[in-house]
Structure formats: structure tokens, C-alpha cells
Amino acid sequence: MPKVLEVCVDSFESAVTALGAGAGRLELCSSLIEGGLTPTPGLLIQIQHANSAKVPIYCMLRCRPGNFIYSQEEIEIMVEDAKILKQRGADGFVFGALLPNGDVDMKKCREIIKACFPLSVTFHRAFDFCRRPTIEVEVVIDLGFTRLLTSGQQKNAQQGVKLIKKLIDQVGNRIIIIPAGGITKDNLKFIIDNTEATEYHGSFKVEKKEEEEGENKESEIVLGLKNGPRYVTDHELVAEALQILRSE
Numbered sequence: 532m533p534k535v536l537e538v539c540v541d542s543f544e545s546a547v548t549a550l551g552a553g554a555g556r557l558e559l560c561s562s563l564i565e566g567g568l569t570p571t572p573g574l575l576i577q578i579q580h581a582n583s584a585k586v587p588i589y590c591m592l593r594c595r596p597g598n599f600i601y602s603q604e605e606i607e608i609m610v611e612d613a614k615i616l617k618q619r620g621a622d623g624f625v626f627g628a629l630l631p632n633g634d635v636d637m638k639k640c641r642e643i644i645k646a647c648f649p650l651s652v653t654f655h656r657a658f659d660f661c662r663r664p665t666i667e668v669e670v671v672i673d674l675g676f677t678r679l680l681t682s683g684q685q686k687n688a689q690q691g692v693k694l695i696k697k698l699i700d701q702v703g704n705r706i707i708i709i710p711a712g713g714i715t716k717d718n719l720k721f722i723i724d725n726t727e728a729t730e731y732h733g734s735f736k737v738e739k740k741e742e743e744e745g746e747n748k749e750s751e752i753v754l755g756l757k758n759g760p761r762y763v764t765d766h767e768l769v770a771e772a773l774q775i776l777r778s779e
Contacts, residue, residue, distance in 0.1 A: 534723075534776040535730040537589075537709065538769055539563065541570070545736070545764035546578040552769035556587045558625055558653075563734060563762070565596040567655075569612050572619045579620055589623040589653060590616045592643060599629045599657035606639050613646040623650045625680070627657030635661065635670045644675055653678035656711060660684075668698055672706045680711040680732055687713025692725035699728060716771040723779050731776065735768035 537556040538549035541563040549557060559575060560567035569592055578588065592609045594601075601609075606628070613624060624647045628636040635654075644652050654676040661667040664684060671679055681698065683691015688710040699708045710722050711732035719731065738760045 532729055534728075534779065536769070536773055536776055537730060537732045538764060539567065539732060539734045540764055541567065542763065543574060543577050543581075545734075547581050548764045548766050549735075549769055550578075550582060550584065550586055552764075552766045553773050554586060554769060556589065558589050558591060558732065559621075560591040560593075562596070563736070566593075567591045568593050568596065569609065570616075572615055575616060575619050575621060587622040588620075589625050589651070590621045591655070592624050592626040592647075593655075599627055599660065600631055601628050601636070601639055603639075606642055609643060610646040613643065617647065617650060621650065623647075623652065625653045625655045627655045629657055629660060633660060633662035635667050635674070637670060637674060640674050640676075651677045653680060653709075655680050656682065659712075664694060664698065665701060668702060668706070668708075672702065676706060678707045678709055678730070680709050682710070682712030685712075687718075688722050688726075689713065689718040692722055695722075695726045695728065699726060714772075716768055716775060719772055719775050720779075723776070731772075733772065734762075735764055735772060736762040737765045737768070739763045 535555040537558055538554040539558040540546045540549055541560045546557055559570045561570045562568045570590055592613055594605050594608045626643050628639040630636045654671045658679055658681050682688045683694035685691035695710050707730055709730045709732045710726055710728050714733035
């Protein structure tokens, strides 16, 4: 079975790069620097115009940074976002919600899945904060999620291969477990060899060097992370990762 590479992007530039390099699916977000938030409909529409190969685009549903314990009002925000993005042609969604004790919040997940229906929904790396991963993966399956992103509850997927492999063996073909978190061309083969997963997830980004704006280079005015780095998907890194997957 051919292995799938899902590339996580948060800009038009990164999306076009990932598509051009041959990504099998996009996870579309905004603000990856904050772990990924809900993208705008305008961004989705513009990427669709460039998506001549009709590569599936899954949209993140996450209305704020921080933890994954959501109020009812926040769930209602994401329900409305899902409805709008579905109308604009999203192919699937990526979402996760937890209870304060570290269990999956079944009630709130059901609300989101209902809003996304009939599209596929991936449970994102909120799973890496679950206190009982081998039990909660069964809850995720029962709720109707079709995929699960995880680093194996470690800093990155390379360090988490033991749990990832355990989950893959446990679930069989009932859900697709996708290694995610810190995947690079340098550790991808190790992760493949030690998990035997069929799908993999990464951003494959590099820092983009940009010119300062205008003549006011020494200004003390800062808007958000204006003076911080901006990262974009790198064509060569995606292409190299795909070559590794194809050679396995």
C-alpha cells in the first residue's frame, strides 16, 4: 500500500509549495507557530484555485491557542467555522477536545463531528495529553474519527515510536494512526521502520528571510511577532520525504 504524506501548512505560499512537491494531503491551519489554529475561508478558497490535482485539504478546527479544554461557547464557534469551511469545499477536518482529567470529551467531540458530517474528521495531537492513551484511542474510534495524529506522547514522533507502534497494533484497520511531531527527512526512515504506519504528518518548514519594511527599521513598534521568524514549507524537504516513503 502506498504511504501517504500529509503536510501541515498555514499560508498560501506553503500550500502551493507542498502541492508542487507532491503532498498527498494538506492539513490547513493558521498560525502554526501556536500549534495551528482554524484557517480562514479565504485562504482555503485561494488554495483550492491552485489545487489542480484535487489533493484533499483538511482544515484545523481550533479557535484559540492553549489547552484543549473548551467551553460550550468555544465549541459553538468551531461548529460555525466547520459549517462555513464545509460550504467552501473543505475535504475533512482536524479536531480534538479533552476533559480536565485528561480523558477525551465525548460530548463536545460529538457536536463537532455532527457539524462536519459527512466529511472525515481526524483527532489531532490533543491525544498526546490523554492520561490513558490505549483506552482513549478506543473512545476516539467509537466517536467516529477516521484518523489520529500522535507523537506517541513524546516530544516528537521519533521518541514516541514505541507507543505509536503499540497503538497501531491495537487498532488494526479501525482507525489510521498517523505519526506526527518533529518528523524530518532525517528521522522519517527510523519512524517508518519502527511503526510501520501507512500515513505520516509534518510541516517540513524552514525560516524565510525577509526584507525589513519601509524606512522605519529601527522603530520600537512591534505588532505581534513582527520581529520574529516566519516559516514556510520547503519544496526540497517535502520531495525528499516523499522519496523516502516511496522507497520503503
